Amino acid sequence: MSDEIVYGINAVTEALRGERKSFELFIAGSPDDRRLARIVQLANERGVAVRSRQKPDITRLAGSDHHQGVALRVEPFPYSDLEDIIAATAAAEDALVLLLDSIQDPANLGSMVRSAACAGASGIVITKDRSVGVTPSVERVSAGAVETLPIARVTNLAQTLERLKEAGFWIYGLSDEASATIFRQKFSGKIALLVGNEGEGIRPLVRKGCDVILSIPLHGGVSSLNAAVAGSIALFEVVRQRELAVK
Template sequence: MIEEGYVEGRNPVIEAIRGGREIDKILIAKGSEQGSINKIIGMAKDKKIVIQYVEKAKLDSMSETKAHQGVIALVTPYSYVEVDDIIKAAEDKNEDPFIIILDEIEDPHNLGAIIRTAECGGAHGVIIPKRRAVGLTPVVIKSSAGAVEHMNIAKVSNIASTIEELKKRGIWIYGADMEGKHDYFQKDLTGPIAIVIGSEGKGIGRLIKEKCDFLVKIPMKGKVSSLNASVAASVMMYEVLRQRSIRE
């Protein structure tokens, strides 16, 4: 679990309510009762969630994102799932597992964006390491636009051993890396699959690379030699979705 006990911003709060998250109370800035704030008030009343109107300065002092949009929900800590839960989520949908593995992503905006794309792209879960990586902070939750409320996220002690376990269960591991021999769209990305995305500065660690079944690259035609981690993840995830859609 994470220590952060609140969700900031209108869309993240709406998704927290919609997703059934336990919410102790919702703090709303006085004078902001319009637009989507009224939607939040209505949803909160339906769920019998306590609403408290406070000065905007109070929300400003609490906010980590500095973009609370006039609302902060005080919530129970996020519960991470087990890797088995991600596999079961795929089985329950009668689908081949589609998993995103993140190797030491440290930027909360990147993690939030990746989780958002994973939810939109049909991934069954995201796996992150316990150490040397960002967890589900308020900035991550805000950056995901509330997608964390609908995505299975597992936090593991050892990414390398987790990959080994996934391989034993018949899941193919593809690492997105510039050392890959093939462009990502040249490989068959259907079937049970996990995509590994490396950290913003170092990419995928050496040991993790060795555990991957395949390394695939995203071709670069410009003068900049790499993509932002969340953009690279998006490119890979939507190629999986494209190939799966063709096979259906």
């Protein structure tokens, strides 16, 4: 597999702090910029070569002009194994995992990775087919959060749900057609939140594997929420309930 280019200040910073091998850092900007200076310092600490380039050069390298004057050549993103996520949550009574069924928009995936990381999720599971993977664009939108929690790719999500149930997880799927809502559901124990595809939602076979299907109540003229927004709301409803339980 070929190397990848990570770009954007937050994404590059987290990549340099992470476990992936980094090869070259490309910088276009003022040496007085504290954020860039910190990135150069991180690169030096890891023994990564630093190259000065013009912004148009970094734009061509990154394939995007949203690089903020910095790009990093790294080894490909290392996906985790589902069993590793399950093993890491074995002793956690309140583990939280985010499941994504065929999410295709890099912006949605990146946003949900960032939300999951901020919500304290133990891991994310995405599908291999009909789904976007962790690309440089996803890394930028996630603000580098892809480097902070395990992300597994699975071939059969329905079987994955059964495996999570065996490990003690309750599976909660999101659907705007459900009569029960997330705000009336008591979340406790090990929780796996499932968000479906942007257009079709959760696939029927996968939906059958859910313990509970929940909706987010909507008011006004719009009939549905963006997948990333819905997933974030559900994640932080779990966080809200757990915060209240501690008080």
